[in-house]
Amino acid sequence: EIVLTQSPGTLSLSPGERATLSCRTSQSVSSSYLAWYQHKPGQAPRLLIYGASSRATGIPDRFSGSGSGTDFTLTISRLEPEDFAVYYCQLYGSSPPWTFGQGTKVEIK
Amino acid sequence: EVQLVESGGGLVQPGGSLRVSCAASGFTVGFNYMSWVRQAPGKGLEWVSVIYSGGNTYYADSVKGRFTISRDTSKNTLYLQMNSLRPEDTAVYYCARDGGGWEPHYYYGMDVWGQGTTVTVSS
Numbered sequence: 001e002i003v004l005t006q007s008p009g010t011l012s013l014s015p016g017e018r019a020t021l022s023c024r025t026s027q028s029v030s031s032s033y034l035a036w037y038q039h040k041p042g043q044a045p046r047l048l049i050y051g052a053s054s055r056a057t058g059i060p061d062r063f064s065g066s067g068s069g070t071d072f073t074l075t076i077s078r079l080e081p082e083d084f085a086v087y088y089c090q091l092y093g094s095s096p097p098w099t100f101g102q103g104t105k106v107e108i109k
Numbered sequence: 110e111v112q113l114v115e116s117g118g119g120l121v122q123p124g125g126s127l128r129v130s131c132a133a134s135g136f137t138v139g140f141n142y143m144s145w146v147r148q149a150p151g152k153g154l155e156w157v158s159v160i161y162s163g164g165n166t167y168y169a170d171s172v173k174g175r176f177t178i179s180r181d182t183s184k185n186t187l188y189l190q191m192n193s194l195r196p197e198d199t200a201v202y203y204c205a206r207d208g209g210g211w212e213p214h215y216y217y218g219m220d221v222w223g224q225g226t227t228v229t230v231s232s
Contacts, residue, residue, distance in 0.1 A: 035218035037154070037160070044203060044225060045154065050218035057220070088154050092209050092216035097168035098144070100155040 002026050004101035006088055012109040017078040020032075020102045023089035028069045033092040036065055036074045039103075040085045048087075049074060084108050111135035111221050113204050118226030125194050128191040129226050131187040131204030138223070139182040142207035143226035144219060145189050157202070158189065162210055172198075194230045 003026040013019055023034070031052035040047040047056040049065035052072055062077040076083055089101040117129040120205045131143075145157040158168045158178040166178050177190040187204050208217025 030214070035216060037219070039148075039154065044222035044223070045219070047218040047220045050117045050208065050216060050220075054123075056218060086153075090154075090156075090218070096156075096159055098159070099155060099168050100146075100154045103153040 001005040001096065002029060002091060002093070002099060004091055004099055006087075006089060006101035006104045007017070008104060009102075010105045012107050013020045013079055014109045015079050015081055017079050019074075019079055019106055020105075021076075021087055022068075023074070023101050025072075025091060027050070029091060029093075031068045031072070034065075034072050035090045035092070037085075037088045037090060038085045039088060045088070046051060056067040079106070081108075111206075113206070113221055113223035115202065115223040115226040118202065118228045120229045120231065122232050123194060123196060123230055125230070126190070126192045127194065127228060127229065128179055128190045131189075131223055133185045133187065133206075136183050136206065138180050138187055142209045143178075143180065143187045144205050144207040145178060145179055145187075146203045146205055146219070147198075148203070148225075149197070149200040152200075155200075159207055159209075160187070161184055163177055191228070193213075194228075196230050199228060199230050201227050 005024045007022045014107040034052040036049040053065045086103045091099045112134045144159045160178045175193045179188045204223045205219035206221040
């Protein structure tokens with residue numbers, strides 16, 4: 001089973017700053033299978049990025065995804081107050097299980 | 110409107126059973142992959158199970174043999190039957206429309222989620 005490792009565990013930033021979140025896989029994977037989600041307390045998770053770099057419907061363009069092989073990145077270009085949340089990467093595969101990273105919390109500095 | 114609404118969570122004793130439901134509107138459950146994902150208190154997201162549009166089912170090792178995913182196409186509803194429950198199964202359970210299977214070798218992510226239903230396993 002492929003393991004997803006996200007870093008850092010917590011990112012302390014101010015509104016307006018740039019956030020760079022990392023997701024590393026334990027072996028090379030297809031970028032077509034990598035998704036990112038935002039999760040706030042008491043709410044359902046929200047799909048941000050699929051196929052490593054495609055924004056989901058309604059997602060602002062300050063969110064972008066990139067990467068290939070074993071290294072993937074979610075970038076938030078300028079943090080808005082509503083962006084402070086926990087972010088997860090997720091890997092799909094030709095057969096289950098699907099796997100989530102352990103999450104990166106983006107908190108207000 | 111595309112929507113998922115979970116129900117059926119509650120308090121159950123260790124070793125007990127519970128079935129949670131996920132009613133869909135705005136799309137057809139039977140035409141999509143559908144997943145269950147959970148979040149234990151203070152923990153991250155954990156994928157639990159998926160049912161393919163063709164009916165194949167798969168489970169995380171942590172629930173295999175104890176949980177059963179199913180759907181009722183006449184009710185457009187997804188289910189998760191949970192037996193032999195353990196305290197470590199305590200979590201918020203989310204259902205999600207899963208974008209696997211829409212296109213070969215491409216994944217569109219879990220794009221529609223329910224609000225979650227809380228399952229507490231405790232004596």
